Amino acid sequence: MATAQEANGQYQTDTSSTASPPVATITSRNPNSSRQWRDVFWLLIFVFHLIVFGSGLGLLGANRFHKADRLNIDRFTNITVGSLTAQAAPPPPPPVATEDPSRLTETFWPFYGAAAGAGLLVAWTWLALLGRHAGPMMRVSVHGLTTYLALVSVFCFWAAHFFWGVAFAVGAALQFLYILSVIERFPFTMLVLNKSVKMVRSLPEAMGVGYAFTLLVLGWMVLWSFGVAGIVALSIDDSGRWWLLVVFSVSLFWTGAVLCNTVHVIVSGMVFLVLLHGNRSAASMPPNPLLTSLRYALSTSFGSICYGSLFTALIRTLRWEIRGVRSKIGNNECLLCCVDFLFHIVETLVRFFNKYAYVQIAVYGKSFNRSARDAWELFQSTGVEALIAYDCSGAVLLMSVILGGLITGTCTGVWVWFKRGDKVIMVGTTAMLMGMILMGLAVVVVESAVTSIYICFAEDPNLIENWDPEFFIQLSQALHERLQYRSARARQILDNRLPDSTPA
Numbered sequence: 001m002a003t004a005q006e007a008n009g010q011y012q013t014d015t016s017s018t019a020s021p022p023v024a025t026i027t028s029r030n031p032n033s034s035r036q037w038r039d040v041f042w043l044l045i046f047v048f049h050l051i052v053f054g055s056g057l058g059l060l061g062a063n064r065f066h067k068a069d070r071l072n073i074d075r076f077t078n079i080t081v082g083s084l085t086a087q088a089a090p091p092p093p094p095p096v097a098t099e100d101p102s103r104l105t106e107t108f109w110p111f112y113g114a115a116a117g118a119g120l121l122v123a124w125t126w127l128a129l130l131g132r133h134a135g136p137m138m139r140v141s142v143h144g145l146t147t148y149l150a151l152v153s154v155f156c157f158w159a160a161h162f163f164w165g166v167a168f169a170v171g172a173a174l175q176f177l178y179i180l181s182v183i184e185r186f187p188f189t190m191l192v193l194n195k196s197v198k199m200v201r202s203l204p205e206a207m208g209v210g211y212a213f214t215l216l217v218l219g220w221m222v223l224w225s226f227g228v229a230g231i232v233a234l235s236i237d238d239s240g241r242w243w244l245l246v247v248f249s250v251s252l253f254w255t256g257a258v259l260c261n262t263v264h265v266i267v268s269g270m271v272f273l274v275l276l277h278g279n280r281s282a283a284s285m286p287p288n289p290l291l292t293s294l295r296y297a298l299s300t301s302f303g304s305i306c307y308g309s310l311f312t313a314l315i316r317t318l319r320w321e322i323r324g325v326r327s328k329i330g331n332n333e334c335l336l337c338c339v340d341f342l343f344h345i346v347e348t349l350v351r352f353f354n355k356y357a358y359v360q361i362a363v364y365g366k367s368f369n370r371s372a373r374d375a376w377e378l379f380q381s382t383g384v385e386a387l388i389a390y391d392c393s394g395a396v397l398l399m400s401v402i403l404g405g406l407i408t409g410t411c412t413g414v415w416v417w418f419k420r421g422d423k424v425i426m427v428g429t430t431a432m433l434m435g436m437i438l439m440g441l442a443v444v445v446v447e448s449a450v451t452s453i454y455i456c457f458a459e460d461p462n463l464i465e466n467w468d469p470e471f472f473i474q475l476s477q478a479l480h481e482r483l484q485y486r487s488a489r490a491r492q493i494l495d496n497r498l499p500d501s502t503p504a
Helices: 006-009 040-063 073-083 105-130 134-158 161-199 204-232 236-278 289-297 304-309 312-328 331-354 357-364 369-384 384-390 393-417 421-459 461-467 470-497
Strands: 011-014 023-026
Touching: 011 312, 040 204, 040 236, 040 304, 040 331, 105 134, 105 204, 105 312, 105 393, 134 161, 134 393, 161 236, 161 393, 161 421, 204 236, 204 289, 204 421, 236 289, 236 331, 236 357, 236 461, 289 357, 289 369, 304 312, 304 357, 304 369, 357 369, 357 384, 357 421, 369 384, 369 421, 384 470, 393 421, 461 470
Parallel strands: none
Antiparallel strands: 011 023
């Protein structure tokens, strides 16, 4: 397995003095050394997906821009939707006047423009407040999400959208139960997040990357919202619109995840250099680490980013939920057996799909699966996996993303309610997705620092000690406590399962 001192021939450790911890120094890079392109197949798939879906969005938006069904697409949508819903194709809609505002793209496009603006404002506000008020911002995300979900549920019931009212009420209940199950972990989680924010604040370039990529994804959202507005304006039934919206929402989710993880790789590369050299102002720091990280992330490693972005978020969410349920089961062996079965399945998937792979990709240029496997084996061999399992920083940051999406969706939904009440759920949910992606690009800057800190702590704890000695002691103590807890838990399970061998 590669180590911190082998990162592409860039780094070496000065061990001239055995009386002090090793001090990382940078050496001149071999001009002939270069990284290989990884996961090229998934890079091609992603590019092909952008071309196909981008063309589809453009056609669907243009079809009802200023004129109803100018491209005569309705005849194809009626056939396609009929096959998807397993129903006979409905008769052709009656002729629609071109001035009918309910059937034109520009009727709904301004709503999505407002959603993009609201999402961008929330994301940039979160980034701006993060440096000065990191602790309160995280607490607002944790406790505010439960309250906000409950309020949205009440609003949905009041508006007679009972399905969505129940859905948001269940979400509020699950969020509340999850907080109760992990509340004792929050002090350690806040410690890790505060130190990660400290790291990000020392890298103004990292904050700049977050701002820049929100503008980049905003450009794609202009095309996406144009096409989605055309879908909402199509003359088909609501089930057909929902099918199309789900398909194009999955496309937007993958695109947004790719851009978020690209930021993850860029920032992880810079954070790794800061930890390797002790601090941002060290004389041995390279003059422009941003350009190096950016070049690798957008070239040789981009295929790995595209591949990992398909699965990582879903598997992480499942793992958090199962861990929360598993910790509160108690002595119900039947339920514990079922949950353990699901837990081991997810843990196997985590071995090949985890967010720590992006640090390995940034530093060593490996493929995604190898990066994920090496990172997980590193954590398990050093015991740091016990600390990661105890940390809830990823869940807290996800709460920030969901809260940002809800704020965006409700702000847009209120406007749609007064203008087009029959489309409030359809536009509001897709606007929420836009807000979540924009917020995710802001949050991933902090998450990159968290993952880099854990990788460096597992590979060489001296890197953390040189950067922040107090934090190193706190991490070491927490790791010792978690390993003791696991050891005691294992002894307890063995004592309960082994037969009593004492004579009668």
